Amino acid sequence: MxxxxxxxxxxxxxAPAVEEPPxxxxxxxxxxxxxxxxxxxxxxxxxxxxxxxxxxxxxxxxxxxxxxxSREKLIDEIMHLGTRRTHAAAVERLAALPPDASPLRRLETLIENHLLLGLEQSDYSSASIKLIWQVPADIRERQLVGQRAYGALWREELEKARAVGAIRPDLNLSTVRMMIAGALNWATDWYKPTGDSPTRLARDLVEMVLHGLARAPAREAGPDGGVADPPPATSRPRR
Amino acid sequence: MxxxxxxxxxxxxxAPAVEEPPxxxxxxxxxxxxxxxxxxxxxxxxxxxxxxxxxxxxxxxxxxxxxxxSREKLIDEIMHLGTRRTHAAAVERLAALPPDASPLRRLETLIENHLLLGLEQSDYSSASIKLIWQVPADIRERQLVGQRAYGALWREELEKARAVGAIRPDLNLSTVRMMIAGALNWATDWYKPTGDSPTRLARDLVEMVLHGLARAPAREAGPDGGVADPPPATSRPRR
DNA sequence: AACCAATTCTAATTGAAAGTAGAATCTAGT
DNA sequence: ACTAGATTCTACTTTCAATTAGAATTGGTT
Known part of the structure; x- marks a missing residue:
């Protein structure tokens, strides 16, 4: 045992540090x-x-x-730690943003964080992402419970963004959330270190996701000063 | 054997139908x-x-x-049929479009086709989609080879769309392709028949993906008469 | 230097699912 | 009805990885 x-x-x-010598x-x-x-x-x-x-x-x-x-307990713990870690990192990075950062900037941060952790920074994060649909149903159920908190964070940010008119009002936010998750999680599978750097990848993904969500770049999104969401850095076609 | x-x-x-009675x-x-x-x-x-x-x-x-x-041969064949079927359906649906359909309309068709097949229309399609990353590496390699043709179809359409200026020029098309694939394939996993209908889901996904790719809806995309890409049917927020 | 608890090892045991062999049955053609 | 081949069944055998039991080792304490 x-x-x-x-x-x-x-x-x-x-446990209280007092009675638990390492x-x-x-x-x-x-x-x-x-x-x-x-x-x-x-x-x-x-x-x-x-x-x-x-x-x-x-x-x-x-x-x-x-x-x-058991093997199962081990997997449970790995995945649990993974989502907790991803969540914690997200919260941290959001907190590090200037308080007046636009909702789009915050979404961008969420996306980047998720992608970078899954791609290279944490075995726990990528394990929890990759395994979620490989694992037998009962394990998955347990994990999905644990992922609620992280999911809620996303939902909040999305709703906040919608509330200030930074993203389109006509989409089902659950669908949006799942779709983003799909795009990000899939990346942990097909990504090969030989191609674009994770940072570059993140940039493209952010661009693509946000401009599926953001209003036309021509007009300003929200009440904030428009710090986020600069026009594409280059317009030379790639690949 | x-x-x-x-x-x-x-x-x-x-085999030639002549010498092979069923x-x-x-x-x-x-x-x-x-x-x-x-x-x-x-x-x-x-x-x-x-x-x-x-x-x-x-x-x-x-x-x-x-x-x-062997079990492995069986899986191989299922998945092989699945991608072939998805591919064939895509080609068929593209061919059924009016010849002057815009590149965006064609992309929309690809997305819809993939999603609907994976969600409800074909066990083979959804099996091939879901299994690809669950299966041991050697099986996956074989399958990825078979998926090249389908991937090529997507690439062509994307490139065509970019060539006429219907989509943003600054994104890596491989990344875009993978990201779309992720969003679609993930849907086969989380989709529950109790929520939105697949059709509805497809609509939202199309909207989201294309408006991450399409230029601002204000101006016209290509030489065609702008049949495709109508403004969102409703602007009442959902969920 | 002997002891005790914690930790790790070795050598089984178990269990589940794939795969196999040969017997049984079915079908078509005569 | 009879037979040959095709098809399916039943009852193993194999294989492989998880799990367990108990022996060995290690490290700290007296």
Missing amino acids: ANARSDDIARQTP RKSDLTRQRILDAAARVFSERGYSGTRLTDIAARAGLQAGSLYYHFD | ANARSDDIARQTP RKSDLTRQRILDAAARVFSERGYSGTRLTDIAARAGLQAGSLYYHFD
């Missing part, structure tokens, strides 16, 4: 998680064997069970 | 394919057992091997 520190409750409410095996646990996040995001759900994870973490497969009750 | 009619070659070049078991083979397409598209790659497929086709699991050499 897995050691006590790995229980769900512990994950929810970090156990040395927490490091191993961390190594396992990192390894699993990497392997899962590289090889997918059905392509990943516990042996692979163990090997990368420098252990024997059987030893994983000292830290995790 | 599978019977001779199921060989790859037969699939590539339909064997009765071809019906069974067809039933199996249909069943497999359905089950795979409902339960995904790792969620589908040969037993499920056999049951739906009214057979015992072992009997499948009379028609197919």
